[in-house]
Amino acid sequence: YAWDANEEYLFKAMVAFAMRRYSSKSTTQISNVLLCNVTDRVSFWFVVTDSSKNVTTVPGSVVEAAIRMNRNRINSAFLLSDKTLQFLKITSTLSPPVEPSTPVWLIVFGVVLCLIVAGIVFLIVSGIQKHKKKNKESTERENLEEKVEVTVTLENGLPCEVLDLKAGHINGVFPADDERFTSL
Amino acid sequence: LSATPEIPKEDGRPKWDNKFQYILSCIGFAVGLGNVWRFPYLCQIHGGGAFLIPYFIALVFEGIPLLHLELALGQCLRKGSIGAWNTISPYLGGVGVGSWVVSILVSLYYNTVLMWVMWYFINSFQEPLPWSVCPLNENRTGFNKECYESTAVNYFWYRKTLNITPDIAESGTLQWWLILCLATCWAIVYLCTIRGIETTGKAIYVTAIFPYLVLTIFLIQGLTLPGATDGLVYLFTPNLNTLKNPRVWLDAATQIFFSLSLAFGGLIAFSSYNPQKNDCEKDAVTVAVVNSVTSLYASIPVFSVLGFKATTAYWDCLDRNILSIINEFDLPEESIMRQNYTSWISFLNSSHPEKIAGVKLKSCDLQEFLDQSVSGTGLAFIVFTQAIILMPGSQAWAILFFIMLFSLGLSSMFGNIEGVFTPLLELQIVSKSTPKELLSGIICLISFLIALCFTLGSGSYWIDIFDRYAGSVPLLVIAFFEVIGVVYIYKIKRFSKDVKWMTGRKLNLYWQITWRFISPLLLLIVFMAFVTLQMLKPPSYAAWNPKYEGFPMKEEKVYPPWVQAICVLLAALPCVCVPLVALFHLIKQKRRSKDTSLVSPEVFSCQGAIS
Numbered sequence: 062y063a064w065d066a067n068e069e070y071l072f073k074a075m076v077a078f079a080m081r082r083y084s085s086k087s088t089t090q091i092s093n094v095l096l097c098n099v100t101d102r103v104s105f106w107f108v109v110t111d112s113s114k115n116v117t118t119v120p121g122s123v124v125e126a127a128i129r130m131n132r133n134r135i136n137s138a139f140l141l142s143d144k145t146l147q148f149l150k151i152t153s154t155l156s157p158p159v160e161p162s163t164p165v166w167l168i169v170f171g172v173v174l175c176l177i178v179a180g181i182v183f184l185i186v187s188g189i190q191k192h193k194k195k196n197k198e199s200t201e202r203e204n205l206e207e208k209v210e211v212t213v214t215l216e217n218g219l220p221c222e223v224l225d226l227k228a229g230h231i232n233g234v235f236p237a238d239d240e241r242f243t244s245l
Numbered sequence: 246l247s248a249t250p251e252i253p254k255e256d257g258r259p260k261w262d263n264k265f266q267y268i269l270s271c272i273g274f275a276v277g278l279g280n281v282w283r284f285p286y287l288c289q290i291h292g293g294g295a296f297l298i299p300y301f302i303a304l305v306f307e308g309i310p311l312l313h314l315e316l317a318l319g320q321c322l323r324k325g326s327i328g329a330w331n332t333i334s335p336y337l338g339g340v341g342v343g344s345w346v347v348s349i350l351v352s353l354y355y356n357t358v359l360m361w362v363m364w365y366f367i368n369s370f371q372e373p374l375p376w377s378v379c380p381l382n383e384n385r386t387g388f389n390k391e392c393y394e395s396t397a398v399n400y401f402w403y404r405k406t407l408n409i410t411p412d413i414a415e416s417g418t419l420q421w422w423l424i425l426c427l428a429t430c431w432a433i434v435y436l437c438t439i440r441g442i443e444t445t446g447k448a449i450y451v452t453a454i455f456p457y458l459v460l461t462i463f464l465i466q467g468l469t470l471p472g473a474t475d476g477l478v479y480l481f482t483p484n485l486n487t488l489k490n491p492r493v494w495l496d497a498a499t500q501i502f503f504s505l506s507l508a509f510g511g512l513i514a515f516s517s518y519n520p521q522k523n524d525c526e527k528d529a530v531t532v533a534v535v536n537s538v539t540s541l542y543a544s545i546p547v548f549s550v551l552g553f554k555a556t557t558a559y560w561d562c563l564d565r566n567i568l569s570i571i572n573e574f575d576l577p578e579e580s581i582m583r584q585n586y587t588s589w590i591s592f593l594n595s596s597h598p599e600k601i602a603g604v605k606l607k608s609c610d611l612q613e614f615l616d617q618s619v620s621g622t623g624l625a626f627i628v629f630t631q632a633i634i635l636m637p638g639s640q641a642w643a644i645l646f647f648i649m650l651f652s653l654g655l656s657s658m659f660g661n662i663e664g665v666f667t668p669l670l671e672l673q674i675v676s677k678s679t680p681k682e683l684l685s686g687i688i689c690l691i692s693f694l695i696a697l698c699f700t701l702g703s704g705s706y707w708i709d710i711f712d713r714y715a716g717s718v719p720l721l722v723i724a725f726f727e728v729i730g731v732v733y734i735y736k737i738k739r740f741s742k743d744v745k746w747m748t749g750r751k752l753n754l755y756w757q758i759t760w761r762f763i764s765p766l767l768l769l770i771v772f773m774a775f776v777t778l779q780m781l782k783p784p785s786y787a788a789w790n791p792k793y794e795g796f797p798m799k800e801e802k803v804y805p806p807w808v809q810a811i812c813v814l815l816a817a818l819p820c821v822c823v824p825l826v827a828l829f830h831l832i833k834q835k836r837r838s839k840d841t842s843l844v845s846p847e848v849f850s851c852q853g854a855i856s
Contacts, residue, residue, distance in 0.1 A: 100575040103578065104575065165368075165370055165371045166364075166367045166368045166370070166371070169367040169370050170367050170425060170426075170429065173367065173429060174428075174429055174432070177429065177432045177433055177436055178432065180436045181432065181435060181436050181439065184436065184439050184440070184444065184682070185439070185682055188439075188440065188680060188682050189680075192680065
């Protein structure tokens with residue numbers, strides 16, 4: 062929006078409002094606020110006069126305190142913020158960022174850690190189960206070796222671990238059943 | 246049909262589920278954090294596109310031959326690094342032990358870097374991002390002093406994450422939040438390596454492929470950011486004059502060497518799980534080419550984002566100047582914009598020169614902002630995080646970025662851990678009945694406890710030391726002995742026959758020449774140049790000291806003597822294994838030759854290998 066006489070009027074009204082709220086006396090009028098040295102940059106000086114005390118100006122510290130107390134009302138009247146509407150010599154107190162009671166990163170960390178521990182436990186347990194099954198299988202196999210086994214040489218790529226060369230129909234020279242080869 | 250030599254003998258050794266898993270593991274091991282944060286930096290400071298020339302030459306004459314050598318060795322001998330070198334010659338067993346020691350040292354500090362990545366990852370779920378705002382000081386009138394003088398991003402990294410001490414001699418305390426992250430990282434590594442390649446083989450599908458997806462997303466996003474083209478042009482504009490500087494060639498050679506993760510023993514371990522009849526030549530070329538292409542591919546989004554950041558900083562600088570001018574001259578708002586800034590400046594300079602001088606404008610130069618090059622952790626945790634704040638939807642970008650870094654590092658950790666794990670399994674210091682889960686658990690637990698010293702206040706200084714001394718010089722030495730050992734002690738004729746048996750093709754002239762002469766020579770030159778450069782100036786480090794006058798610049802300090810001794814120890818320990826083990830065997834042989842007659846060493850070759 063453009064800065065014109067109406068906006069200046071609003072500004073005077075806001076300053077008067079701030080003074081009224083701060084000192085809680087209803088004597089400050091819009092005519093008490095004087096603007097001077099208005100530039101195109103939209104920057105100006107202003108003073109507040111006290112009509113009850115014969116045209117003296119209200120001390121700067123009082124005006125500063127009043128403005129500071131009502132800063133957010135003044136800002137929102139002009140749709141501006143602390144950064145875009147600057148009062149020289151009035152620094153704003155900064156609000157700290159909102160901190161939740163438990164830091165967020167701790168929550169995320171907890172989730173990640175739970176997933177990992179669950180994964181580790183699952184893998185260890187499945188490893189133990191596989192180990193037990195392998196032990197049971199090897200004891201079962203030792204029991205079965207007494208019986209005559211059917212040849213399984215029909216499978217290709219037979220692992221040569223159990224060299225049960227019962228393939229007597231291939232190596233006809235060697236006696237078939239009695240020979241037991243040690244597994245590699 | 247008794248067992249012919251063609252049927253692979255089952256020796257109970259674990260094997261890869263399929264060839265793709267093996268290739269992916271090698272690629273994942275080679276492609277690591279260095280591809281993202283070191284290669285683009287080198288490209289930038291060494292003349293952009295011109296750097297690709299020495300890089301490509303180093304790849305062809307050093308990278309690919311050494312890679313092929315390691316893969317062929319592991320595949321032929323079917324053993325981890327220690328066992329393999331012991332088989333070639335007991336005098337060379339030290340090479341394997343050296344690789345093993347380097348793998349341990351590097352695993353320790355590499356996982357600590359991942360710990361930082363994890364810390365940033367779990368902090369990325371907040372709004373606003375914690376590294377985007379400075380915390381307030383006690384009376385809430387302004388920002389924390391340390392943060393205000395540097396930047397919010399720097400403050401979060403140096404104070405909130407590292408809680409860094411101003412000097413390496415001051416250890417500070419253990420940071421509990423870092424300990425939690427370190428425990429998580431080692432738990433993740435344990436989860437993935439719990440049963441050796443059975444589990445890493447499954448995990449690698451995710452950790453090796455995911456970074457490429459994220460890089461593509463960042464590529465698309467990065468190219469749409471304003472200023473991205475400036476960054477890319479800056480990166481790739483070739484400046485052929487830099488090739489006259491020998492430093493450029495040295496950097497290219499070392500970058501290729503360390504980027505391919507050679508001499509760690511991890512590649513030997515990976516290929517030892519292969520069937521012997523496998524084309525290792527094609528594998529080597531594939532892995533090396535993919536690694537280099539990934540480096541190039543990663544540098545595009547990195548430099549788009551850096552260009553964006555430089556442009557934003559340049560605009561901020563301009564805006565601040567414009568504000569000062571408008572305030573000083575009381576001009577209306579929006580009279581000076583970025584586009585007509587220069588014309589306004591010249592006009593004001595001619596009309597009111599004293600007033601302009603009184604405003605004390607900062608010189609805003611886009612080139613200057615682009616020149617601020619960073620590599621390593623600075624790139625990821627300071628520069629990139631700052632750029633992410635400026636992007637819309639910063640939480641999502643931060644989360645994606647840090648998961649990508651984590652996957653890149655994790656897949657390299659798999660290789661490191663395999664380099665430690667596989668030789669231990671074969672050394673027979675553990676009985677056969679000990680489950681693998683227990684062994685990997687012990688390794689991870691011990692590494693976690695030792696790595697706790699990196700969570701101290703001075704931890705990041707120590708990681709720099711490990712990176713500079715344990716992860717550089719010993720690798721060059723070990724690789725040199727690897728090549729010499731295979732070519733001149735095992736004899737290249739035997740090795741050629743083995744490779745021919747494995748791949749089915751004769752070794753062509755390229756491999757013969759590079760293995761025999763070029764690679765060892767290159768390694769020797771690189772080693773000597775590297776050591777000379779290190780010794781030129783006393784080793785120093787840059788400390789973050791809030792009380793320093795030049796703060797936020799870092800303070801240059803020299804390492805105290807006891808730290809320098811540790812540096813030398815770290816670099817010398819793996820190297821000294823090589824002569825020590827040779828000496829040990831020599832003594833053993835001398836003592837044995839006194840009792841019995843000298844047994845001639847058995848002729849060993851791949852075809853008859855049974856592990």
